[in-house]
Amino acid sequence: MPELIDPNDFLPRYYQLANILREQIANGKLEAHDPIPSERQLEEIYSVSRTTIRQAIDLLVRQGFLFREHGRGTFVSPQKLQKGISELTSFTEDMKQRGLVPGQKILEIGYIQPSEKVRQHLELAASLETDQVLRIERLRLGDGVPMGLQTSFYTLPDGQTITREELEEVGSIYRILQEKFHLIPTEADETLEVTLATPREASLLQIEAGSPLLLSERTTYSQYRRVIEFVKILYRGDRYRYIAKLTR
Amino acid sequence: MPELIDPNDFLPRYYQLANILREQIANGKLEAHDPIPSERQLEEIYSVSRTTIRQAIDLLVRQGFLFREHGRGTFVSPQKLQKGISELTSFTEDMKQRGLVPGQKILEIGYIQPSEKVRQHLELAASLETDQVLRIERLRLGDGVPMGLQTSFYTLPDGQTITREELEEVGSIYRILQEKFHLIPTEADETLEVTLATPREASLLQIEAGSPLLLSERTTYSQYRRVIEFVKILYRGDRYRYIAKLTR
DNA sequence: CAGTGGTCTAGACCACCGG
């Protein structure tokens, strides 16, 4: 017998229904390419309107769990690579998803005069003001070994800032941004390219100078579509692989 | 005065409305962070129901043109990098989006016995059958200069195939897949990593052996969530940059 | 408080697919 929808639950009904269906996919009650019940049948089963049913199915289609075929039905998608792909994640979350223990070594934290490139990415006016920008340079570790060299830039509200002690204690800047500044990263533009390690980068990453690196540059936006941060990460070419899910 | 919605148009109303709003963003009538009219106002203006309005707005939100704030309104997103980001595109489309003229030189086209890796990506049973797989190796050009070396693998229905002449004439495999086999690429899983050019790769790409390359491996799925192709592209590290849009 | 987006209902007609 199917789990039911509780109209008094704090979760919306379409969301409860999506969870029920996702659960049935996860535990194998529904297998890849199986049809799920039709929208009219689901209306009967769960006593919610078709609009709500469709809202739940829409969500699962966007998340990649189901696909529709006009005139035929709605079916379970075969799940390929791990889920959570092409989602906006912090380095910390990224490592956890890959099954590695994230770590960091803070190399430098302080205010600098931003370069033209950094100013553009942070959307700062090209003024003569001594716009000071918080710069944090960290060696990022996965299971204790160097995975990448990360340099991030922030413009924080008013006289507020992030200290080395805070960062060492909390570990994740995203957590600080969310809890202290109520900024939630919701979107990002990222570019990836290849580059070669300078002597300094090489020694920090424990590789030879001239080794190939994967360079990621990312601008992250808040829930209000304002820039939160600009981040450069140099990943060790031999240890890191980028994963993306594309749709049409 | 706003453009209007034609109930007899072959396009659905929510889609027409989305086009109208997208146009207003494109031509600057609506600027970044401007509020658009409220959903009740849009009901009045365009004489469609609120459900339809919301369907149009949902579409634009997913496409990154608008964002909502509960209790405040719906606003225009600042557009950052060029559109079409993180969408599933063929090499041909990718080059066009970057403003380059796509080109190709077919190096080899024929049937091979797939390696274990290729067989896994194409989801072929690890049987003893002499599963023959179509392999196409092409040098891909942008504005006439080598951008990447592409090797793709296909399992096509029955006795059907793709010939060199066909490919040379049409230019894009995606067009052949769509027009001849009615297969529409709708989703893909992609990984990116760094590698170094072998002597053969280097000479084809007109770079020095040992130069850094960006290696993309992609499995593409049809509208029925079946594997269509497995593609490897080696991009010249000095000429190609990968662009992605991430959401949360 | 009034106005916004978020959720939901109970209908309706259409376009597409299969037998």
Next chain:
DNA sequence: CGGTGGTCTAGACCACTGT
């Protein structure tokens, strides 16, 4: 043809935001 998903209507109540 009956069943499927795709679109659409005209309402309703709720949760959140600002003043």
